[in-house]
Amino acid sequence: MENALLLVTMVLYLLSSVYFLLATRGETGRLKKRALIGTGAGAALNLAILVWRAVAGRYFPLTNLFESLSLLACCISLGFLVAYLKYRDIQIGGLALPLATLVLLAAILVPGPAREPVLHWRTGWIVLHAATALISYGAFALAFVAGVMFVLQERELKRKKPGILSRWLPPLEKLEATDRRAIEVGFPLLTFAIMCGLLWAKLVPTTGWSWGWKETWSLITWLSYAALLHVKRTYSLRGRKVAYLCIIGFVLVLFTFVGGSLLFSGLHQYDGR
Amino acid sequence: MHIILAGLNHKSAPVAVRERLALGENELPEALAALGKLPFIHERVILSTCNRVEFYATTEDVKKGMSSLVRFLHDYRGLKEEELEHRYYCHTEPRSVHHAFCVASSLDSMVVGEAQIIAQVKAAYQAAWENGATKKILNQLFQHALGVAKTVRSSTDIARWPVSVGSVAAELAKKIFGDLKDKKTLILGAGKMSELAATCLARPGSSTVLVANRTFSRAQEIAEKLGGRAVRFEDYLEEMVSCDIIISSTAAAHFILKKEDLKSVLIKRRNHPLFIIDIAVPRDVDPEVGRIDNVYLYNIDDLEGIAGSNREQREQEMGKCSQIIHTSTEQFMIWLSSIEVTPTISQLTQRVEGILRRELARARGKRKLQSATGGEEIGQLARRLARSILARPITHLKRAAGEGNGTLYTSALQELFELEETAGGKESPPADQKETLSSDRAD
Numbered sequence: 001m002e003n004a005l006l007l008v009t010m011v012l013y014l015l016s017s018v019y020f021l022l023a024t025r026g027e028t029g030r031l032k033k034r035a036l037i038g039t040g041a042g043a044a045l046n047l048a049i050l051v052w053r054a055v056a057g058r059y060f061p062l063t064n065l066f067e068s069l070s071l072l073a074c075c076i077s078l079g080f081l082v083a084y085l086k087y088r089d090i091q092i093g094g095l096a097l098p099l100a101t102l103v104l105l106a107a108i109l110v111p112g113p114a115r116e117p118v119l120h121w122r123t124g125w126i127v128l129h130a131a132t133a134l135i136s137y138g139a140f141a142l143a144f145v146a147g148v149m150f151v152l153q154e155r156e157l158k159r160k161k162p163g164i165l166s167r168w169l170p171p172l173e174k175l176e177a178t179d180r181r182a183i184e185v186g187f188p189l190l191t192f193a194i195m196c197g198l199l200w201a202k203l204v205p206t207t208g209w210s211w212g213w214k215e216t217w218s219l220i221t222w223l224s225y226a227a228l229l230h231v232k233r234t235y236s237l238r239g240r241k242v243a244y245l246c247i248i249g250f251v252l253v254l255f256t257f258v259g260g261s262l263l264f265s266g267l268h269q270y271d272g273r
Numbered sequence: 274m275h276i277i278l279a280g281l282n283h284k285s286a287p288v289a290v291r292e293r294l295a296l297g298e299n300e301l302p303e304a305l306a307a308l309g310k311l312p313f314i315h316e317r318v319i320l321s322t323c324n325r326v327e328f329y330a331t332t333e334d335v336k337k338g339m340s341s342l343v344r345f346l347h348d349y350r351g352l353k354e355e356e357l358e359h360r361y362y363c364h365t366e367p368r369s370v371h372h373a374f375c376v377a378s379s380l381d382s383m384v385v386g387e388a389q390i391i392a393q394v395k396a397a398y399q400a401a402w403e404n405g406a407t408k409k410i411l412n413q414l415f416q417h418a419l420g421v422a423k424t425v426r427s428s429t430d431i432a433r434w435p436v437s438v439g440s441v442a443a444e445l446a447k448k449i450f451g452d453l454k455d456k457k458t459l460i461l462g463a464g465k466m467s468e469l470a471a472t473c474l475a476r477p478g479s480s481t482v483l484v485a486n487r488t489f490s491r492a493q494e495i496a497e498k499l500g501g502r503a504v505r506f507e508d509y510l511e512e513m514v515s516c517d518i519i520i521s522s523t524a525a526a527h528f529i530l531k532k533e534d535l536k537s538v539l540i541k542r543r544n545h546p547l548f549i550i551d552i553a554v555p556r557d558v559d560p561e562v563g564r565i566d567n568v569y570l571y572n573i574d575d576l577e578g579i580a581g582s583n584r585e586q587r588e589q590e591m592g593k594c595s596q597i598i599h600t601s602t603e604q605f606m607i608w609l610s611s612i613e614v615t616p617t618i619s620q621l622t623q624r625v626e627g628i629l630r631r632e633l634a635r636a637r638g639k640r641k642l643q644s645a646t647g648g649e650e651i652g653q654l655a656r657r658l659a660r661s662i663l664a665r666p667i668t669h670l671k672r673a674a675g676e677g678n679g680t681l682y683t684s685a686l687q688e689l690f691e692l693e694e695t696a697g698g699k700e701s702p703p704a705d706q707k708e709t710l711s712s713d714r715a716d
Binding site for chain 1: 434445447448449450451540543544545546563566567569571575578579
């Protein structure tokens with residue numbers, strides 16, 4: 001049953017992606033509407049699946065890789081909808097939705113047994129830690145998307161031969177504003193997430209700070225974004241360089257998130273330990 | 274009825290001739306009335322813009338109607354034969370229909386894809402309609418033309434990309450800044466082009482315009498025209514700090530904006546992006562400036578290049594538009610030929626219906642059709658039967674009309690069924706009266 005719903009959600013995201021990409025080609029109101037409805041429906045369904053889990057098991061559905069990926073996909077699509085309400089730019093959907101689709105596809109590929117909720121992670125600070133971390137990842141994902149678009153758009157404008165891409169992409173300032181906002185949201189959340197994690201570790205007497213993959217890379221990611229913010233302020237960094245940093249930052253996020261869950265053992269391994 | 278057209282446009286006649294024939298809005302009623310008085314001219318619409326003057330009319334005789342139109346073209350402004358020779362064109366349908374659709378869709382305009390023409394066509398049609406100069410045929414023609422124009426504009430890219438230097442600059446500014454509402458523009462120098470570019474940028478709402486020129490009074494002149502403020506030329510570097518868009522077209526022989534200057538300006542601007550348009554020849558801005566991060570430098574060649582490739586894009590779209598117009602013309606022509614046969618069809622239908630009603634009533638044995646229901650039932654039955662009998666023949670008749678054989682068939686039908694008698698759509702006599710007549714005869 002869950003699989004069926006997931007597939008439907010993924011199809012909705014996929015369709016919305018296609019509609020977004022087609023819509024900006026001709027600015028057709030009809031395609032735009034369908035894309036937005038598709039995204040809204042997909043996000044709602046995505047959320048519903050998670051809520052169902054939550055209600056059924058009486059816990060926050062963020063205890064294993066499957067749940068993390070589902071929630072991440074949900075955050076990306078919801079994040080896009082929020083960004084749309086603010087900036088009214090559907091082009092970002094053309095990149096955010098495919099990203100959400102891929103993430104959800106990854107979630108679907110997680111085998112059944114691995115989807116079992118891990119009791120260990122059910123309550124307390126750990127939940128807050130995981131949830132806020134994930135939402136921050138969603139924000140960073142959006143910053144990544146906007147960053148990529150910025151680099152592409154800027155290159156075309158600098159070359160003075162605006163081609164198809166620059167006609168399709170949103171204006172530079174809007175992309176930059178999206179980047180800024182996304183990081184302003186993401187960074188505090190990440191900080192909070194790490195602090196929750198530390199707090200939880202303190203409360204659980206057996207563990208301390210272990211230099212596992214996730215922990216290390218989280219730290220590196222956090223430091224990078226911190227550096228980004230600092231440098232931005234001090235050197236009035238704008239434009240292409242900020243975009244590059246957003247892209248790098250998200251790559252680090254991926255390292256942290258995916259690497260930690262799939263490759264290495266440690267505190268963050270989601271296999272029931 | 275035929276749709277004929279006579280007129281001239283920017284391709285067929287020079288502006289000197291066109292402007293003599295142009296009609297102002299207030300002159301239209303008189304002209305329409307005069308045109309209507311001419312022999313063989315019935316419905317008429319006059320379209321007069323800076324790029325064309327065209328007279329559309331309906332006539333029953335193409336040759337005679339056309340000569341009336343052409344005479345009007347010459348006479349109403351007293352132009353001589355030689356002045357207009359080879360400078361105007363005449364069309365009859367389907368070319369006239371095709372032309373009307375092309376004109377409304379801006380395919381016949383100087384700048385393909387321009388937006389003004391549709392409003393102009395609408396106004397011309399409106400004026401004719403208000404003056405009672407149009408009836409069914411031209412009403413349909415122009416309504417269709419406006420519909421086709423909307424379809425062409427919305428389903429192709431013909432109007433999408435800017436083709437003038439000013440609008441290209443405005444598009445680029447929007448690509449960089451998004452909303453131009455609270456962006457400041459600085460104009461250096463007093464060239465005509467910079468004025469044009471600024472107007473394009475000021476239109477979407479870029480609020481403040483600063484003008485700097487070596488001659489302060491000239492700067493003030495331009496600033497007033499653009500609703501902005503004049504500043505001293507010496508202060509230009511300082512003013513640039515607060516401006517987002519710079520348009521430079523001074524007469525300076527050297528670069529007035531150098532890399533180092535821009536670098537310090539950017540630092541003061543905290544690296545907010547800067548869009549510089551250098552329209553001066555020789556150039557005002559050192560091209561190296563374009564390599565600075567967050568500075569976007571375009572010179573006149575760059576803008577022209579973009580405008581040129583956009584123009585090509587529009588030309589490419591023409592193929593798609595022609596398709597749409599072609600199909601619409603065909604559809605309209607089918608309608609046009611079908612109205613030729615419509616009177617005959619209705620006469621025939623009424624005749625057959627009348628006969629059926631009479632015979633059915635008789636077959637039912639009702640001599641005196643007092644009961645209303647009885648009469649109604651028979652009436653409805655008669656109508657249904659008539660329609661069933663005539664359905665196929667009518668389809669074929671319409672098809673024949675579409676192929677140009679309409680007159681042949683309608684005259685045959687008129688003769689065979691003696692339809693002339695009920696020409697003008699007179700109702701067949703009510704059933705009971707007929708009953709009485711036939712019963713008198715029969716018995």
